[in-house]
Amino acid sequence: MASVPDPSELAGHGVRVPARRHGTLRRALSWIAEHSFVAIGGRWLYRSRHLAAGRFVERFETVLVPGLDPALEGLTIAQLSDLHAGAFLGPGDLSAVVAAVARRCPDMVVITGDMIAHHWEESLTVLDDLAQLQSPLGTYAVFGNHDYRGRNEGRIAEAYAERGIRFLRNECVRFEMGNGVLALVGLEDLEEAKDVDLDKARGPVQVGDVEIVLCHNPRGASAIAGAGCTAILSGHTHGTQVDLPVLRRLGPQHPGLRLDLGTTTLIVSRGLGVVAVPMRVGVPAEVVYLQLKGCSPL
Numbered sequence: 319m320a321s322v323p324d325p326s327e328l329a330g331h332g333v334r335v336p337a338r339r340h341g342t343l344r345r346a347l348s349w350i351a352e353h354s355f356v357a358i359g360g361r362w363l364y365r366s367r368h369l370a371a372g373r374f375v376e377r378f379e380t381v382l383v384p385g386l387d388p389a390l391e392g393l394t395i396a397q398l399s400d401l402h403a404g405a406f407l408g409p410g411d412l413s414a415v416v417a418a419v420a421r422r423c424p425d426m427v428v429i430t431g432d433m434i435a436h437h438w439e440e441s442l443t444v445l446d447d448l449a450q451l452q453s454p455l456g457t458y459a460v461f462g463n464h465d466y467r468g469r470n471e472g473r474i475a476e477a478y479a480e481r482g483i484r485f486l487r488n489e490c491v492r493f494e495m496g497n498g499v500l501a502l503v504g505l506e507d508l509e510e511a512k513d514v515d516l517d518k519a520r521g522p523v524q525v526g527d528v529e530i531v532l533c534h535n536p537r538g539a540s541a542i543a544g545a546g547c548t549a550i551l552s553g554h555t556h557g558t559q560v561d562l563p564v565l566r567r568l569g570p571q572h573p574g575l576r577l578d579l580g581t582t583t584l585i586v587s588r589g590l591g592v593v594a595v596p597m598r599v600g601v602p603a604e605v606v607y608l609q610l611k612g613c614s615p616l
């Protein structure tokens with residue numbers, strides 16, 4: 319696994335982070351690699367090695383919440399991330415993942431961005447699979463940096479909304495349960511969105527709510543964390559995807575799978591899909607389950 323840098327490496331970034339710019343040579347190499355792997359059955363290879371039953375990881379994370387209302391005790395959120403539908407992930411490839419999530423009976427499902435690899439239509443190829451994810455509180459999603467390509471993210475949101483999956487775009491949904499409230503906040507992507515507005519997204523959140531923030535890029539976590547924010551769910555890093563010296567540096571900085579930022583817990587998913595090459599080395603695809611557990615008030 320990748321080393322886990324000190325959490326202070328996340329500090330100093332505002333909620334917005336500069337977009338990574340890829341040079342022409344790197345883009346060309348990525349294009350050549352992707353098309354070469356497609357020609358030799360890269361999608362089949364990836365599905366059989368990383369998305370078949372028993373090939374991906376189900377990671378369970380418990381987050382302690384002081385004074386949690388009994389109605390929220392044990393509430394479980396299943397997190398999928400970084401699908402990157404496209405050359406290496408398409409219709410039916412998530413069937414084992416969907417079946418695994420269904421067996422866990424989560425209270426809610428969230429998808430933390432990077433639905434596509436290149437084109438917005440790719441998101442439609444996995445919609446039949448994702449629409450099967452049923453839970454009492456529903457399925458919610460945010461966009462990742464890839465999803466803004468061509469500026470068609472609104473079309474993705476519309477298509478998904480028709481199938482019951484709602485994208486939160488600087489928005490919040492509050493779920494009242496017993497005397498407690500779960501506030502689910504979704505941010506636009508910190509690198510590529512035209513408008514990232516944390517204050518607007520948090521507007522409906524009230525003191526005492528259990529606030530969970532969906533934010534594709536974990537680099538904004540230090541700006542989001544703080545009193546009242548229970549957890550941040552991110553993805554983006556693919557856990558480095560290829561965990562080898564030098565190669566791991568080609569991807570986005572991976573801060574670790576779980577970090578405590580004061581009273582806020584940051585969970586970073588290693589995701590399900592890939593970019594450029596249909597392989598993961600030392601980094602499994604995964605579904606994360608976050609479960610709330612009450613503890614004594616501070």
Ligand SMILES: [Fe+2]
Pocket residue numbers: 400402432462554555556589
């Ligand atoms: Fe990604």
Ligand SMILES: [Fe+2]
Pocket residue numbers: 432462463464534553554555
């Ligand atoms: Fe990303």
